[in-house]
Amino acid sequence: MVQGPVPDDRRRPAKAPTIAVVLGTKGGQASCSPAFRGKHVQLATASGSYGRATCTGELPAGRH
Numbered sequence: 001m002v003q004g005p006v007p008d009d010r011r012r013p014a015k016a017p018t019i020a021v022v023l024g025t026k027g028g029q030a031s032c033s034p035a036f037r038g039k040h041v042q043l044a045t046a047s048g049s050y051g052r053a054t055c056t057g058e059l060p061a062g063r064h
Contacts, residue, residue: 016056023051036060 019032023046031045032055041057 016058019055021046021051021053023047023049025049027051 017034019034021030021032021044023030027047027049028051029045029047030051030053031043032053033040033043034055034057035041036057037060039060042055044053044055046053
């Protein structure tokens with residue numbers, strides 16, 4: 001039985017998506033470049049052993 005109001009997830013703001021890249025011991029190169037509705041919002045690159053790249057971006061207003 002549920003007591004009190006049931007949360008409505010549609011009213012919560014959407015979280016900004018995050019892309020995380022972690023390279024292994026052999027390293028290499030990797031990049032992330034998220035695009036929302038055709039517009040690239042960030043670019044990050046990783047290289048070398050255990051290189052890291054993280055991209056985040058705000059979703060455009062409107063439909064998610």
